[in-house]
Amino acid sequence: xxxxxxxxxxxxxxxxxxxxxxxxxxxxxxxxxxxxxxxxxxxxxxxxxxxxxxxxxxxxxxxxxxxxxxxxxxxxxxxxxxxxxxxxxxxxxxxxxxxxxxxxxxxxxxxxxxxxxxxxxxxxxxxxxxxxxxxxxxxxxxxxxxxxxxxxxxxxxxxxxxxxxxxxxxxxxxxxxxxxxxxxxxxxxxxxxxxxxxxxxxxxxxxxxxxxxxxxxxxxxxxxxxxxxxxxxxxxxxxxxxxxxxxxxxxxxxxxxxxxxxxxxxxxxxxxxxxxxxxxxxxxxxxxxxxxxxxxxxxxxxxxxxxxxxxxxxxxxxxxxxxxxxxxxxxxxx
Numbered sequence: 001x002x003x004x005x006x007x008x009x010x011x012x013x014x015x016x017x018x019x020x021x022x023x024x025x026x027x028x029x030x031x032x033x034x035x036x037x038x039x040x041x042x043x044x045x046x047x048x049x050x051x052x053x054x055x056x057x058x059x060x061x062x063x064x065x066x067x068x069x070x071x072x073x074x075x076x077x078x079x080x081x082x083x084x085x086x087x088x089x090x091x092x093x094x095x096x097x098x099x100x101x102x103x104x105x106x107x108x109x110x111x112x113x114x115x116x117x118x119x120x121x122x123x124x125x126x127x128x129x130x131x132x133x134x135x136x137x138x139x140x141x142x143x144x145x146x147x148x149x150x151x152x153x154x155x156x157x158x159x160x161x162x163x164x165x166x167x168x169x170x171x172x173x174x175x176x177x178x179x180x181x182x183x184x185x186x187x188x189x190x191x192x193x194x195x196x197x198x199x200x201x202x203x204x205x206x207x208x209x210x211x212x213x214x215x216x217x218x219x220x221x222x223x224x225x226x227x228x229x230x231x232x233x234x235x236x237x238x239x240x241x242x243x244x245x246x247x248x249x250x251x252x253x254x255x256x257x258x259x260x261x262x263x264x265x266x267x268x269x270x271x272x273x274x275x276x277x278x279x280x281x282x283x284x285x286x287x288x289x290x291x292x293x294x295x296x297x298x299x300x301x302x303x304x305x306x307x308x309x310x311x312x313x314x315x316x317x318x319x320x321x322x323x324x325x326x327x328x329x330x331x332x333x334x
Contacts, residue, residue, distance in 0.1 A: 038190060038334035040139035043084075043093050043107040046127045046184075047144035047194075048115040050313065051084035053077065053097035054281045061097035062281040064113070066274050066294065066302040066315045069286045075100030080302050080315035083247075084111075084141045086322030087192065090329055091139070113281075116148045117173040124180040136188030141325070142181060143194035143249070145230070148173050149222045150204060150311060153215060157208075163218055170222040171229040178233025181244070185235075190334045191244040192325050193234070195227045197253040197313060203273045204310040223250070245328030249321045256306055256317060264316050265304045274298040274305035274314055283308050 045051050049064040056062060060077045068079040077098035081089065084107075088095060093107040110130055112122035120126065124144055128134070149170065156166045181193055199205055200220025208215035227250055234244070260268040274294050275283035285302055286292050298305050308314040313321075 041137035049113040055097035138189040140191040145196040174229025
């Protein structure tokens with residue numbers, strides 16, 4: 001039985017008591033929104049490069065997505081924000097790597113480029129270990145796993161894994177990520193936990209599928225099973241919506257993929273990357289065609305491509321997922 005089937009059965013079992021509890025809360029004058037807004041003293045971002053900001057040396061850093069660097073005004077890093085930036089803005093916080101007004105940073109990056117879930121040096125445990133005094137005044141943004149899906153596919157291609165053992169490893173890594181999230185929540189910190197997109201829809205997977213039939217389907221399975229294991233692994237006995245908000249990046253990306261013209265500017269593109277380079281922190285649109293690294297079709301608008309690189313999400317995806325993250329931050333009863 002896959003973790004997806006387990007998740008579906010678990011959802012069916014818990015739906016009735018959840019509805020009953022909600023009705024009871026409503027009868028008592030309660031509800032599902034915050035009674036008193038949670039205002040963290042510190043925002044911490046953990047995971048891979050999806051939400052990472054790379055300082056350019058002048059506090060106007062780059063994102064691992066499409067970067068609009070046109071014009072001469074400082075603070076171009078604030079344009080087309082990534083998910084973590086949207087959350088930081090909601091709380092009135094800034095990161096040192098994107099701080100045009102020289103405000104005191106209260107948002108901090110623990111995320112690492114290229115990080116995979118249980119890598120000893122850059123994985124989630126190492127990142128949590130690097131945080132001082134994690135506690136009840138902290139809000140965490142956690143998103144990791146996309147690099148793991150590419151790693152598992154490449155190891156299957158090399159013969160190290162079969163499709164079945166790669167899937168089992170994806171489930172194991174989802175559990176490992178959940179264990180670290182449980183560890184964070186045990187300190188009293190709140191968290192926004194973000195699922196990974198369906199990497200089987202990424203330009204990386206679509207390109208791989210041309211020479212290795214079934215690559216995209218396998219990566220789709222790996223992503224789904226990882227997300228299911230992550231969600232099931234968060235301790236439902238001790239933690240609920242008062243402790244963390246679940247942000248469904250996979251659902252958001254699926255909606256954009258299915259209805260691109262509703263989310264992307266014309267001409268919309270959901271299968272190709274806006275930039276040919278994997279190093280998406282250098283995926284830039286500038287006033288000079290010589291320094292612009294976006295493909296020609298993406299030059300006119302940063303919001304026309306779903307993917308920034310063959311594996312990193314584009315600006316429109318970050319904005320939509322960021323909006324869901326902010327909604328969770330505003331409405332979960334932290």
